[in-house]
Amino acid sequence: MPTPLTRTLNVNGTDRTVNVDDDGEELLYVLRNDLDQHGPRFGCGVAQCGACTVLVDGQITRSCQTPLRTVRDGASVETLDGLDADGSLHPLQRTFIEEQAAQCAYCVNGIIMGAVGWLRQRKVSGNTSVPSDPEIVAFLSGDAPGFTRNYLCRCGAHTRMIRAISSAAGEVLS
């Protein structure tokens, strides 16, 4: 029998408590169905595409392969929904619009949240230089040191997304 679980998560700055019947329920479904977050999306369910990406305690996380029991009580969870919570667009949201870097945009959650997490960790590690295009490509292809997850886009807005990340990076790293 599944084990029920109660967890308090800090979702985009607000503490939210959820009860689930099965502590193995993946974070993605908890966020979407219980916590009204629509940024993280179901794409593959097996952590291969990136559409479900969120930041848990600042770490890039594929929420479709993250059972709730593995998320610590009180953990901070950041989603695309909260990125502009202060009323102004995050630099990446702004440059994605400027570059019109999407078509259907279903994958955009993963690309933006992944880039936010990656750039922040770059900054924390003391590297505040704007990443080169090959560095951005390597990150999104799961081919960068410490970042082995691939990000898929099916509509083919890749080159625009690379430009959008590049043009927002300076501001995110400053």
Add this chain to the structure above:
Amino acid sequence: MTGYELSRRRFLTGMGTLAVAFSLAPSVLERQASRAGAATPNGLQVTETTDADSLSWLVLTPSGVTIHSGKVELGTGTQTALTQIVVEELHVDGAHVQYVQGDTQVTPNQGTTAGSKSVQNGGPQLRLAAATAFQALLGLAAQQLGVSKDQLVASDGVFRDTASGRSVTYQQLLAATDLVLAADPNAQVASPDDYQVVGQPVQRADLPDKVTARFRYVQDVAVPRMVHGRAIRPAGRNASLVSIDPASVTRAKAIPGFIELVQQGNFVGVVAQTEWAAIQAADRTNGVRVNWDDGQPLVAQAELPDALRDPANQYRSVEMVKIGDVEQGLASAAVTAEASYFTPFQMHAAMGPSCGVADVRSTPDKSTGIQVTVWSGTQDVYALRGAVASLVGVPEESVQVVYEEAAGCYGDGADDAAADAALLSQTVGRPVRVQWMRPDEHGWEPLGPAMAHDLRGGITNGKVVAWEHVLCSPTHNSRPNDNPGTLLAGSLLGSLPATLPSAPGDAAGRNAPVTYKFTNNHLVGNLVRSFETTGPTSGAPAAPLQYRFLRSTALRSLGGLSNTFANESFLDELAAAGGVDPLQLRLTSLDDSRATAVLNALTDTWAARPRGGNGTGAGIAFQQYETEFTYVAAYAEVAVDAATGEIQVRRVIVAHDCGLVINPDGLRNQIEGNVVQGVSRALKEEVQFDERGVTSIFWEQNSFHPTPPYSVVRFNDVPAIDVILIDRPEEPAWGAGEPSIGIIPAAVGNAVFAATGTRIRTLPMTPDRVLDAMRTR
């Protein structure tokens, strides 16, 4: 009372309205007009007897402009482009234009959104409707201000009298108006020289909500009392249900939130209070376990090239082109060549798997008469309405289908997911949301079919003197209609799918004919039976349904990608055999200045191309979409690793002429997407299957998911892309959603030949295939 009159009365509210009816329904007239070269096709005239279902409405009120259209946004910027056209003619601010789309209760029946035609067919009609409205407003303004019309100028929703400086706003005029008009086919439209909005890179209206997670996709639809369903698919395409393991049912019922197990024929599904519980209940390890009999095996994947060509698998052969005498041409040619090409089954593989929500009630709603409501990412709300009505056994009028945007689809399983939801909702009496899991999508979506091509040709003194193309293809159309068997759920209940097409037409035959003026030219299309039919020459399904090949339907550009891969690769083979420059051979074979213009746009790059032969090389390809619309040419540069066989496409340039450019940035975005997906289909994508069905059910292969991958491009596979737009403001605006994908595989293959001297005639051009071809050359 006529349908027109009924619809008309809807808008006569006494609240201040100017409504203009126009029609987008059949595209025949537009096609005729555009063939004849008319800049602004008159299109369909709306009359008192026009069927209400085929009417679209442009509605102006003091609070803004609304377009009621049957066309739906498919993530291509269609809505933004169509809005630009309206804004231009009306001289209003674009922010005030609202779009009501894709709902069988409020929008007209305009057929499928597909084939790059939304702007091409919708634009001219919408322009006339907006021009009609503008002329009416102009008349009202002249009357109001007591001046002549030619004294007035309009800007941002205000008419100003140039003589006196007095002005009147549209708002003021509309408040005192109650007028319904039919679009005037002769309405004066803005001159291309005066365009201020059309031709500008206006930003897409939907993106701000999409990058801030405010946008609601079909996957986000939630209605009161909604519960969650999952389908449990058979073990294979031809499998039939033997039994359901009773212990597994007990196990599933113990899952907190479990509601019901539904089984009708081969359709099995579960419903639960929560999405997680539904996933667990449908899981073979944790929930319901069904035992299946595999049934008749599919034709093996390795046999596909031969099987498609086998007359025993074909029900029809159609001669599509016969000009001159190919045998004579071949006999007279200085040099001849022949070659066979093959492209595999490929997937739409949307980022977001199909999802549908359905609310099937036991009785119709007393006030609306609606008994069934379906929310779907379908490309045709009306076709899905008919199919769902017959599936659940209610009259079509009592079904409402509401379009909700899905992940970029390129034609996919949206309709099938909606049908799953409808069957489950009918059983449990509550609204049900069905989200396909990735293996449901990859394993059961209707695919783009495999195709085989045999070509022969001859060349003398730099001129093609013989050309023959024989293609073999399963169907490219399994879209829903009133027959429940056109939906996956319906066929699992025992209904038969639609009869296979009687001709290759613009589906399997898309871009099989060439634009080149070859003197001896022969084209034959052989139609392959996807399933057992009622006789050797019949395309009608035999009962019970038994597939020979995987179920297939429309995938971006239909047969166009495969046909153009074969045509444009083989033309390069003839050029090489005849010792002619491939670009020059194309130019001398064309007699259309717009066709040669897209090729000439690449001439300088071509002249400066890598010399080839040392692992890097360049190739070109050309086509005119459907041989009558958008002209495209591509230049591709590749590097081929001789040790690994890996191809890296470094750079692609597309020269593109789709007539009038409505939104250059939206257009570039579309073309870039075509290039990326074209590279993906050229290098990566191949559906893997065994005798039961698709085995490539995830994106990647790893120790947790040992099944073969369905690989698509990664960011590090994407080339640098340049787009050259040839804008022709005096010409009709043609579509851009599909034309340029078709030329990418051939341009890449031709570049690989230039780089290595090896011709790759099978897609995708995987490292193994490249190495094999290099070894056996």
